[in-house]
Amino acid sequence: MRIFDPHIHMTSRTTDDYAAMYASGVRAVVEPAFWLGQPRTSPASFLDYFDALLGWEPFRAAQYGIAHHCAIALNPKEANDPRCTPVLDELPRYLDKDSVVAVGEIGYDAMTPAEDTALAAQLQLAADHGLPALVHTPHRDKLAGLHRTLDVVRESALPVERTLLDHLNETTVAAAADSGCWLGFSVYPDTKMDPDRVVAVLRTFGTERTLVNSAADWGRSDPLKTREVADAMLAAGFTDDDVDRVLWRNPVAFYGLSGRLRLDVPAPDALHEGNSVLRGGE
Amino acid sequence: MLTPPPSRTRADLAARLPDDQARAWFAEALADASRAATAPQGPPAADPATASEAPPAPAPGHPVWQSRFVTAGRHCGPDAADDVRTLLLIEARADTETLTRLYREGSAPERRAVLLALPFLVDGPGATPLVDDALRTHDTRLVSAAVGPYAAEHLPPHAWRHAVLKCLFTGVPPAAVADLARRAAGDAELARMLTALAAERTAAGREVPRDLRHALTLTGVPNEEP
Numbered sequence A: 001m002r003i004f005d006p007h008i009h010m011t012s013r014t015t016d017d018y019a020a021m022y023a024s025g026v027r028a029v030v031e032p033a034f035w036l037g038q039p040r041t042s043p044a045s046f047l048d049y050f051d052a053l054l055g056w057e058p059f060r061a062a063q064y065g066i067a068h069h070c071a072i073a074l075n076p077k078e079a080n081d082p083r084c085t086p087v088l089d090e091l092p093r094y095l096d097k098d099s100v101v102a103v104g105e106i107g108y109d110a111m112t113p114a115e116d117t118a119l120a121a122q123l124q125l126a127a128d129h130g131l132p133a134l135v136h137t138p139h140r141d142k143l144a145g146l147h148r149t150l151d152v153v154r155e156s157a158l159p160v161e162r163t164l165l166d167h168l169n170e171t172t173v174a175a176a177a178d179s180g181c182w183l184g185f186s187v188y189p190d191t192k193m194d195p196d197r198v199v200a201v202l203r204t205f206g207t208e209r210t211l212v213n214s215a216a217d218w219g220r221s222d223p224l225k226t227r228e229v230a231d232a233m234l235a236a237g238f239t240d241d242d243v244d245r246v247l248w249r250n251p252v253a254f255y256g257l258s259g260r261l262r263l264d265v266p267a268p269d270a271l272h273e274g275n276s277v278l279r280g281g282e
Numbered sequence B: 001m002l003t004p005p006p007s008r009t010r011a012d013l014a015a016r017l018p019d020d021q022a023r024a025w026f027a028e029a030l031a032d033a034s035r036a037a038t039a040p041q042g043p044p045a046a047d048p049a050t051a052s053e054a055p056p057a058p059a060p061g062h063p064v065w066q067s068r069f070v071t072a073g074r075h076c077g078p079d080a081a082d083d084v085r086t087l088l089l090i091e092a093r094a095d096t097e098t099l100t101r102l103y104r105e106g107s108a109p110e111r112r113a114v115l116l117a118l119p120f121l122v123d124g125p126g127a128t129p130l131v132d133d134a135l136r137t138h139d140t141r142l143v144s145a146a147v148g149p150y151a152a153e154h155l156p157p158h159a160w161r162h163a164v165l166k167c168l169f170t171g172v173p174p175a176a177v178a179d180l181a182r183r184a185a186g187d188a189e190l191a192r193m194l195t196a197l198a199a200e201r202t203a204a205g206r207e208v209p210r211d212l213r214h215a216l217t218l219t220g221v222p223n224e225e226p
């Protein structure tokens, strides 16, 4: 079984996680830029973070046989801090990079005017740079947030076929499916979706445009949730081909819209003694 | 400074590219770079009449070849990208200021290409901060590119010895260290550091790597066999 986790924050995960992910079938990930739990106070700290997503993190992933790409953006939470918003001017040079396959995560958090501005500006950046966009839907006032998100997407230069709406659930999936956007489900231990609920949604809405991710980060989350969903799908009678479609071919098709996806990472050859990453650095 | 590779290298590289589209892109990128070398002041735009596809939009104020430098991986494939990027830097005769900016704004593969180009483009020690930066990482792609001929020529003794040790720690083979035999010869301080590292490994019950013994032999310093 091959698995592509289309939304996971590996910066906050350990090398044990990489090894466990490889063992359960994960061969590719996309790491969208998001906030770090502790709010940033300047564009410079975004730039170091983006550089890590383009340097150290893909190196770490490759040592475990996992292809690492990223999405770059100013996230919705920090779009509200005027100390951070100048990072928008730095985004174009990052969006040209070979391993950047989307603009993201963008979207709404508290649905403020500042978030309106950042979302519209970054959808335009996605259109200008030939990239699809990963759009996070809000956790609070979710359905209203989804409708407002769809309004902004429809007004933007970015076609719905190049937009992935993430963190969907039973209350938002119908409107999202009607929009023509790609559908993303984040599976968490406690919140968001669980594997059986994802299976139920797949029964109703099909596998055609659906992606499943762990969205694992520094909070209570689990980078192996994608595999749990695959197993739950098989147990519920979906075929191997259905599983491959949702957990591999759909993310490949969506991020492949960038023309920059490279999935030919060599099998891990760095799992030898003397490698400092495996010893946690010197 | 090393002599830039002969034009035959370009033909060999073109032959290694995945397809004709990549070869056409490479030819245009080289032309953009050589235009920048002959007219280094202004940011010249590519001639749209000769371009087989729309050239990438240059970053404001930067010549178009630098956009080619950034996007080389997806046009030429990751295997050839090192050589393509390095040749673009050489063809454009990028100065230390440009190399420094491209390194600082670069992804890891772009940084690697800047490091590989240094011996062909920079005469004095002005680019050693880039080598120092790369040697602070644990990314073996950067560490191995940092210990090339430019480091052999310009790194001061203390930094160079630590670079050799860094290679041993991160698993970069000593063959990547340019001029290792010449610089190591008679270096008693390097021999002391290597002997201490070997003793640390032995004390921990770990094997002393063959690469370490090899580097120690190259110092030629007697009575330091661990």
Ligand SMILES: [Zn+2]
Binding pocket: A007, A009, A032, A034, A105, A215
């Ligand atoms: Zn996220």
